[in-house]
Amino acid sequence: MRDILVExxxxxxxxxxxxxxxxxxxxxxxxxxxxxxxxxxxxxxxLVPEQQGGVGLGWGDAVxxxxxxxxxxxxxxxGESMAAAALLAGAGITPPTGFIGLGLPGEPVAWGRRAGHxxxxxxxxxxxxxxxDWQQGRGLIAREPADRPVLAAPLAEGQLPAAYGPDAALLAGAxxxxxxxxxxxxxxxxxxxDYANTRKQFxxxxxxxxxxxxxxxxxxxxxxxxxxxxxxAGRAADRHGLGGAEFEIAAAKVVTGEAGGTGAEIVHQVxxxxxxxxxxxxxxxxxxxxxxxxxxxxxxxWARRIGDAALARGGDRLWADLTSRDEDAIA
Numbered sequence: 001m002r003d004i005l006v007e008x009x010x011x012x013x014x015x016x017x018x019x020x021x022x023x024x025x026x027x028x029x030x031x032x033x034x035x036x037x038x039x040x041x042x043x044x045x046x047l048v049p050e051q052q053g054g055v056g057l058g059w060g061d062a063v064x065x066x067x068x069x070x071x072x073x074x075x076x077x078x079g080e081s082m083a084a085a086a087l088l089a090g091a092g093i094t095p096p097t098g099f100i101g102l103g104l105p106g107e108p109v110a111w112g113r114r115a116g117h118x119x120x121x122x123x124x125x126x127x128x129x130x131x132x133d134w135q136q137g138r139g140l141i142a143r144e145p146a147d148r149p150v151l152a153a154p155l156a157e158g159q160l161p162a163a164y165g166p167d168a169a170l171l172a173g174a175x176x177x178x179x180x181x182x183x184x185x186x187x188x189x190x191x192x193x194d195y196a197n198t199r200k201q202f203x204x205x206x207x208x209x210x211x212x213x214x215x216x217x218x219x220x221x222x223x224x225x226x227x228x229x230x231x232x233a234g235r236a237a238d239r240h241g242l243g244g245a246e247f248e249i250a251a252a253k254v255v256t257g258e259a260g261g262t263g264a265e266i267v268h269q270v271x272x273x274x275x276x277x278x279x280x281x282x283x284x285x286x287x288x289x290x291x292x293x294x295x296x297x298x299x300x301x302w303a304r305r306i307g308d309a310a311l312a313r314g315g316d317r318l319w320a321d322l323t324s325r326d327e328d329a330i331a
Contacts, residue, residue: 002061005046006068012037013072019281025075026143030114035076035099043078047086048095054085059242062086063179063234067227070183070292073285075144077101077110079180083172084119090168091126091158103149104173104296108137112147117155121169124162127154142291165243172242173296174253175233181256181292182226184285185263189223191282192216192267212270219266222259229255247309247321250302257299260289 016034025031038044047062048054057065066079080102085095087102101115109118113136118129131149139146160168193216196207206212233252236245264286268275275282293299310318 001055001057002064005041005043005055005057005061006064008041009038009043009065009068010071012041013069013074017072017074019284022073022075022281022284026138028138028145030111031075034074035078038076038078039098044081044099045085045095047082048089052089052094054089054095058234059175059237059245060231060234063175063230066176066179067183067186067230070180070185070288071187073184073187073288079176080110080173083169083176084117087119087121087126087160087164087168087172088128088156088158090164091121091160093126093128093156093158096128101149102169102173104169107295108139108146108148109134110139111145112136112149113145118149118151119169121160124160124164124166124168126158126160128156129154139291141294142288161241163241163243165241165246167246168242170296171237171246171249174302175230175237175242175249177292177295178226178233178249178252178256179230181260181289182223182230184289184292185219185223185226185256185259188263188267188282188285188289189216189219191285192219192270196270206270215266215270219263222263222266226256226259226263247306250306253297253302254299254306257293260293264289 016031016037021031021034042055045054046057046065050056062082069079077099081100084100084102088095096117098116099111099114101109101112101118103109103118103120109115113134116130118131120127120129129149129151132152133150134147135150136145136147138144165171193207196212196216197205199206229252233245233248236248267282268286271282274280310321313321
């Protein structure tokens, strides 16, 4: 099922997430046709159990889908809606149809103005809202709409199981952004390899120069590290719940954030000035990478959490935390 859905998402976004659509989204144009097709595929409810009307995928499956969205810089907040629906279902609330916004502490809601509903999950208590209004804005880096809600009374309330932890929404958001960074890095590396093999200087493709090859090899290493980190975090979330996988999710957010910074620097260095021009698609991906680095907490927040947890558990548990991370190691 995972492979089928990833293939469908790749095919859908390849045809609907072209640079013109990304640029239109940055000017505030909602990609209606793309959202409608994603909804027709059942993607917003992919993480909702089948008995609640969803597809029944796990967090590891979601990571693969979110990587595919990152590979195409998907201009719709599909990942946020998937996570919001999963939290509602986890709290025993039937998710409504349409786009559901995911509220994270201190952050605006991606495309909030288009959301029929909003989910908040402070301290493990899930609330479903139909916001009375939105204070409209847009992201400073990715430039897509990012709005703050004017809340009305909740339509429904529920409590998440203990396995989700008290920061379930933040953890889901961090996993989402880490996966999207990993996918976008794959895309910009492919774009840069193609460019290096076609752009010529001194009578030969620049990809033939050792210095450029070294840059691309380093970027490929960052892409591989990001992919491994998010896959590991998704597996851990399936085994232990979001709360039990905080170490792996935090590590994925740190690894992908650092990889995103290094990778974006390299691909722009290889492309030189053309990668920053409005006509070239490279910056459409790298700006989103930079935005996703800060979304759901930057690397320093998650690195601090890892450090605080290690200090609290004591030095005798550090080796097990770093190497085994099995049921006994995190008990």
